[in-house]
Amino acid sequence: MADPVMLIEEANSRGTLYAVVEQDDRTAYFYLYPSELLANKYSPRPCWLRNLQPAPEKRDVKAMEEGMAPMLEARYCNHPEGKAPLEAERIRIVWMEEEDGAAVLYDDELMGVIPGWTMYSEERSVGYAADCIGSGEDSQMFPLGTAATNQLHKKVAGAIAFRDDWADETSQTWSIFQKQFLDTYEAILGPVEKYYAIDGGKWPPIGMARFERDDVVYFLTLGVSIRPMPWVEMLYNDHAEGFRRMELGMAISKKDFDEKTIMALAGMVSGLADRPWRQVTWLGEGHTISFSEMPAPYESLVLSSALYNGPSLEMPQMYNDPVNLYWVSPITKAERLHAHEQPNGGYMLLEKMIQEGINHIIQPRNPIVAG
Structure with missing residues (x-):
């Protein structure tokens, strides 16, 4: 297995959390990492984005045992044969207005979301991905769905409008x-x-x-x-x-x-x-x-x-x-x-x-x- 390559890293405005997109030769992931000062208070949160190779039929335990990011099982992703690797220049990070959660866009299309509230959950981390179509009983990954089925679409759209407005020098x-x-x-x-x-x-x-x-x-x-x-x-x-x-x-x-x-x-x-x-x-x-x-x-x-x-x-x-x-x-x-x-x-x-x-x-x- 190849070592993962960082495609983008972006901190929130106070440097308390870092959004990172990485991929190796098998899969691409989105992560939120706490800063060093908050590492004892909060844990990293992962969000699978896509498989780059044919998906395994069962949980990718082997990758986890080797300390690698697991591929998502075939029945839970919409591309069981794999997709093309992500290109860094097509990725955009959008921080939620609270700056405790973030989304990743690809060609301006919503690809994955790590909501802020999951940072505070001691039970487990949660991520939502556009290419995820289902989840297991103990899964950390859930379908992002559509604007009609998931309020995260509205929240991210609001965050994009908020950020763009404040970035506009004529505003x-x-x-x-x-x-x-x-x-x-x-x-x-x-x-x-x-x-x-x-x-x-x-x-x-x-x-x-x-x-x-x-x-x-x-x-x-x-x-x-x-x-x-x-x-x-x-x-x-x-x-x-x-x-x-x-x-x-x-x-x-x-x-x-x-x-x-x-x-x-x-x-x-x-x-x-x-x-x-x-x-x-x-x-x-x-x-x-x-x-x-x-x-x-x-x-x-x-x-x-x-x-x-x-x-x-x-x-x-x-x-x-x-x-x-x-x-x-x-x-x-x-x-x-x-x-x-x-x-x-x-x-x-x-x-x-x-x-x-x-x-x-x-x-x-x-x-x-x-x-």
């Missing part, structure tokens, strides 16, 4: 989104005092606007919600659209904190904006995040939309999805540990905070959990 998409969010914020908080680009020069564009009202300094992000977050599709399934997009807010009493502390906290919010895609995770109501430089006595931040009790702030939609605005609030180490002691502990902590009169505005308070 006004960001200008439109930026205006919608700033108009929403300014309607409640007044004119923007300062605007910061917090994307580090990377796509997508993300900003943070500063406002001041009634001795409170506000920081609100915009652009974070351009990408849906990883994990959410698997966790919420048909209800994922209600949880997969977010922006972040911070309100801090100017009378109780100096400018240095205010900007340090704003920096932490800025750092959270890209966290879901840098770490292949997600952020939601009641999530806690530790920071090493929190002002005493605090040690972490908790995220919440429920803490907000100001004027009604109706967030714009993003790609027809609602956008959750999570306000950050500092908590002590004892409060964070208390939240982690039980399922849904973050919600319970927020309930206690609200009962104690704590809201979205950061100001001095007494701990609500002894420690």
Whole structure:
């Protein structure tokens, strides 16, 4: 057996996952590999694409024993006699909008898909291929089917349109989104005092606007919600659209904190904006995040939309999805540990905070959990 040859390799925008197409003289495969930093958290995911030689009648155990990619059995592929080898220049990788799954196109035709949710499944990996027409009981491969039989076609088409729009230098998409969010914020908080680009020069564009009202300094992000977050599709399934997009807010009493502390906290919010895609995770109501430089006595931040009790702030939609605005609030180490002691502990902590009169505005308070 010949050694496999890499035809294409492409990382997602944060280099957390790599999409690779390889083939040897028998078969061609599509893979998603985690980066070295995430190798202990996620495992490679394979997707068979085609056989280049006549397919075996039974499972290709011999190849697996020799550490080679197995050919797909004859009864499960639409070309039992084999197909021509793939040509690198005809291959295109398309990352899903969440950047945790990807598809491979050949001559602009959908050939294989590794959905993002399979990265989080401990049971087994799953791949979908256009040339697969059936699967065994314990198979990792499934037919891609048609747009009428498999929603992945719609998802990939959406990802292609999304990527192509943002790659178009004449697109006004960001200008439109930026205006919608700033108009929403300014309607409640007044004119923007300062605007910061917090994307580090990377796509997508993300900003943070500063406002001041009634001795409170506000920081609100915009652009974070351009990408849906990883994990959410698997966790919420048909209800994922209600949880997969977010922006972040911070309100801090100017009378109780100096400018240095205010900007340090704003920096932490800025750092959270890209966290879901840098770490292949997600952020939601009641999530806690530790920071090493929190002002005493605090040690972490908790995220919440429920803490907000100001004027009604109706967030714009993003790609027809609602956008959750999570306000950050500092908590002590004892409060964070208390939240982690039980399922849904973050919600319970927020309930206690609200009962104690704590809201979205950061100001001095007494701990609500002894420690």
